[in-house]
Amino acid sequence: MTTAVVTFPGSNCDRDCVHAVRDALGAPVVRSWHKDHELPSSTTSVMLPGGFSYGDYLRCGAMAALSPIMAAVKRFADAGGPVLGICNGFQILCEARLLPGALLRNHDGLFHCQDVELEVSAGGVGLLAPFDRRQRIALPIAHGEGNYTADEATLDRLEAEGRVAFRYLARDAAGNGLVNGARRAIAGVLGGPANNVVGLMPHPERRSGAHLHGTDGLLLLRGLVAAGAGFAEAHA
Amino acid sequence: MRARVIVRLKPAVLDPQGEAVERALLGLGFSGVKNVRVGKLIELDVDGDAGLVKAELSAMADKLLANPVIEDYQVEVSG
Numbered sequence: 652m653t654t655a656v657v658t659f660p661g662s663n664c665d666r667d668c669v670h671a672v673r674d675a676l677g678a679p680v681v682r683s684w685h686k687d688h689e690l691p692s693s694t695t696s697v698m699l700p701g702g703f704s705y706g707d708y709l710r711c712g713a714m715a716a717l718s719p720i721m722a723a724v725k726r727f728a729d730a731g732g733p734v735l736g737i738c739n740g741f742q743i744l745c746e747a748r749l750l751p752g753a754l755l756r757n758h759d760g761l762f763h764c765q766d767v768e769l770e771v772s773a774g775g776v777g778l779l780a781p782f783d784r785r786q787r788i789a790l791p792i793a794h795g796e797g798n799y800t801a802d803e804a805t806l807d808r809l810e811a812e813g814r815v816a817f818r819y820l821a822r823d824a825a826g827n828g829l830v831n832g833a834r835r836a837i838a839g840v841l842g843g844p845a846n847n848v849v850g851l852m853p854h855p856e857r858r859s860g861a862h863l864h865g866t867d868g869l870l871l872l873r874g875l876v877a878a879g880a881g882f883a884e885a886h887a
Numbered sequence: 888m889r890a891r892v893i894v895r896l897k898p899a900v901l902d903p904q905g906e907a908v909e910r911a912l913l914g915l916g917f918s919g920v921k922n923v924r925v926g927k928l929i930e931l932d933v934d935g936d937a938g939l940v941k942a943e944l945s946a947m948a949d950k951l952l953a954n955p956v957i958e959d960y961q962v963e964v965s966g
Contacts, residue, residue: 709927710954717951746954753956760903800900801956832901 652880653693654678657724659685659704659715664737664856668700671859671872678876685718696733696879697724699740701793701854711754711796712742721747731885733778733878734848735871738794741839741850750842750850751809752801754794758832762795767830767853768820769838773813777846778878781870787820788867790853792830797852799833799840806835814841817851847878890933890944891963894953895926937964 654672658665665682673680681691685704690697705714715721721743728734728749736744744750757763768789774782782788801809809815817839819828828836831852839851855868896902902924909923929952933940944962953960 709951713951713954745956751956753954755900755957756903758901758903760907798901 652679652695652876652883653681653691654696654698654876654879655681655683655690655694656698656700657683657685657720658700659702659718659743661704661706662700662702662739664701664739664854667854667856668698668737671856671869672698672876675859675863675869676872676876683720685715685720688719688723690720690723690727694727694732695883696875697727697735698875699724699734699736699743700856701738701740704739704743707796710746712739712744712746715739715743716746716748725749728843728848731843731845731847732882733875734843735778735875736848736850737854737856738792738797738852741852742796744842744848744850749848750840751805752799752837752840754796754852755798755800755832756796757794757798757830758827762793763797763830764791764793765830766791767838769853770818770820772815772818773841773846776813776816776841778849778871778874779816779841780877781874788870789858789865790855790868791857792853794831794852797831797833797838799828799837799852801834806837809837809840810835814846815839816841816849817853847882849875888933888935888937888940889965890931890940891965892929892931892944892948892952893926893961893963894929894948894958895960896924896957897959900957933964940964 821829858868
């Protein structure tokens with residue numbers, strides 16, 4: 652039962668993710684490199700960390716989505732393996748078409764680094780099992796391109812299928828996220844054959860212990876590791 | 888053969904970069920400026936006849952150069 656944390660050139664939250672899972676949660680972690688063609692054989696869950704993979708060349712996450720390790724992550728996700736993408740990791744999952752939609756530049760053109768209040772809209776589902784449905788939590792964000800968008804039909808489908816994972820509580824008059832303009836205030840979505848893929852812009856690893864001012868994020872990491880244990884059991 | 892792929896944000900997609908450039912241009916005194924949109928121009932050399940190259944460029948745009956969720960593209964081939 653091991654969580655693989657993938658490092659791309661330009662990832663800068665990979666060691667934070669390792670720290671949160673290994674030290675705060677006390678669960679086994681293995682590092683994985685973008686050029687690897689396979690995930691380590693012990694892998695039961697995957698984390699794609701935040702950062703600026705490949706310098707955000709072309710579009711955030713576009714180059715990383717084509718790296719060798721992502722073919723392995725896609726096979727893992729398609730088989731029902733739990734995958735969590737945080738910030739740039741979320742952008743990579745969208746670019747790899749493992750999750751619907753795209754992340755545009757924030758509506759005000761600014762990079763926002765602050766705490767935000769969220770609703771765990773799909774609390775109780777899959778990796779979000781440790782949360783109550785619509786539980787309110789606070790997590791930090793740090794992004795310039797977190798303005799989630801998709802066409803209306805996709806947004807309607809996400810809502811109808813209960814695949815909006817997280818929403819920003821603060822919204823503008825049009826119902827979009829106040830902090831970045833995200834359509835319908837969507838901060839994170841679910842995907843994969845069994846809602847086993849989660850992407851979100853906020854950073855759960857930065858709220859993974861009292862020394863990091865809270866444990867709201869630790870719940871999500873616990874959900875990831877637990878989903879990994881369930882996945883391993885089903886495939887034993 | 889020299890080719891170009893022009894990638895633009897879809898008309899319905901907000902372009903904060905374009906808005907910032909527009910404000911800067913207005914600040915410089917170019918008072919008639921409006922509707923600034925910032926896109927990307929990708930130039931490349933490709934071998935093959937024009938028809939095939941165009942199809943190949945479209946495939947490149949679909950797979951990598953543009954994101955169909957937010958962007959439109961146009962391919963041009965010259966000599």
